[in-house]
Amino acid sequence: MASNVKPRVRVPGKAAKGEIVEIKTLISHNMESGRRKGKDGKLIPRSIINKFEVTFNGKSVFSSDWQPAISANPYMSIFAKVDESGEFAFKWTDDGGSIYEKTSKITVS
Amino acid sequence: MKFFWRDITLAVATLSVAVGVGASSANAADWGPYQVEDRRSGYTYMTDESRAMQVDTFQNPGMLWVEEGADLWTTVDGKAGKSCSTCHGDAAESMKGIGARYPVVDEGMGKLKNVEQQINSCRGKNMEAAPYKWESKEMLSLTSYVNHQSLGLPVSVKVDGAAAPFFEKGKAFYYERRGQLDMSCSQCHEDNAGNMVRANILSEGQINGFPTYRLKWQKPGSTHRRFRGCNKQVRSTPFGYGSDEYVNLELYVKWRGRGLPVETPAVRN
Numbered sequence: 001m002a003s004n005v006k007p008r009v010r011v012p013g014k015a016a017k018g019e020i021v022e023i024k025t026l027i028s029h030n031m032e033s034g035r036r037k038g039k040d041g042k043l044i045p046r047s048i049i050n051k052f053e054v055t056f057n058g059k060s061v062f063s064s065d066w067q068p069a070i071s072a073n074p075y076m077s078i079f080a081k082v083d084e085s086g087e088f089a090f091k092w093t094d095d096g097g098s099i100y101e102k103t104s105k106i107t108v109s
Numbered sequence: 110m111k112f113f114w115r116d117i118t119l120a121v122a123t124l125s126v127a128v129g130v131g132a133s134s135a136n137a138a139d140w141g142p143y144q145v146e147d148r149r150s151g152y153t154y155m156t157d158e159s160r161a162m163q164v165d166t167f168q169n170p171g172m173l174w175v176e177e178g179a180d181l182w183t184t185v186d187g188k189a190g191k192s193c194s195t196c197h198g199d200a201a202e203s204m205k206g207i208g209a210r211y212p213v214v215d216e217g218m219g220k221l222k223n224v225e226q227q228i229n230s231c232r233g234k235n236m237e238a239a240p241y242k243w244e245s246k247e248m249l250s251l252t253s254y255v256n257h258q259s260l261g262l263p264v265s266v267k268v269d270g271a272a273a274p275f276f277e278k279g280k281a282f283y284y285e286r287r288g289q290l291d292m293s294c295s296q297c298h299e300d301n302a303g304n305m306v307r308a309n310i311l312s313e314g315q316i317n318g319f320p321t322y323r324l325k326w327q328k329p330g331s332t333h334r335r336f337r338g339c340n341k342q343v344r345s346t347p348f349g350y351g352s353d354e355y356v357n358l359e360l361y362v363k364w365r366g367r368g369l370p371v372e373t374p375a376v377r378n
Binding site: 004006008010024026028030031071072073075077 | 162167168170173176177324327328
């Protein structure tokens with residue numbers, strides 16, 4: 001179980017209707033790959049974020065499965081076309097079953 | 110006639126290639142603030158992707174530690190019931206320039222101290238709190254936060270007066286061969302900066318971006334961790350974190366990067 005996981009997202013506050021906006025996300029997570037050995041010579045159990053999902057007003061806009069080769073503190077940027085005001089919800093799920101969530105509003109004019 | 114046209118085309122093609130090469134190398138040589146005279150920040154040896162990662166304060170993973178440091182700055186710890194901000198107030202004001210001018214001579218100790226040592230001395234004397242371990246998350250966070258307040262300021266350490274003997278010791282360390290490979294710092298970072306060492310490109314070994322987020326480490330590391338790594342690579346026994354040898358070396362290496370901007374937290378491969 002990773003400790004002190006802090007998600008960060010950056011979504012533009014305002015956008016024009018139909019505009020394609022860049023959304024940036026970063027989460028502090030040590031993404032233990034399960035391949036490393038500890039001082040006692042035993043494998044350190046895998047503990048990574050294995051799923052990252054983005055929804056907009058409850059509708060899925062992006063979803064990805066993550067694998068052990070993804071670095072610690074993973075950064076992910078996506079592009080989305082926005083037609084209406086609403087809320088982006090971000091959800092990271094890790095091997096321990098912990099869920100980290102963050103939401104961010106956008107106003108479309 | 111046919112031959113004539115082909116020659117013209119070839120000549121034009123050659124000309125445009127020459128112009129193209131000339132233009133791109135001129136661009137590559139212009140590093141803006143990241144180069145002062147013949148001194149180049151490690152930034153200039155990175156790939157475009159790593160540079161973009163560093164410059165974008167959101168994408169830069171080292172900023173996670175800076176944010177953590179900002180929290181620690183205002184967290185009360187120790188028996189005295191104080192936080193850093195109790196005495197120092199707003200770090201943006203009080204810590205500005207620290208990252209550019211440390212290590213400095215501490216008259217009480219009669220030797221150099223760097224930012225990490227200053228933090229622990231403050232924690233001991235003023236906060237009556239337990240010192241942070243050198244490479245702990247707390248120490249890296251707070252050092253990153255303090256040094257980050259000097260972002261963009263030119264490195265300017267004092268090497269004369271009381272600091273002079275320590276500077277000379279640091280310089281001697283830099284040129285002294287050590288380890289089974291019998292190598293000095295200068296042989297890689299002075300004589301061969303820009304050349305490959307196996308799969309890695311050697312930089313000048315500037316420390317203006319420390320604590321630096323190293324992609325290989327997947328976290329930030331202190332200057333002394335970097336020194337220890339280098340010493341191990343030439344198969345010499347590394348000195349301890351915060352040892353006099355390394356603090357002296359830190360002053361000398363920092364002086365080598367005088368004028369370069371503080372980049373904390375820098376991103377390196």
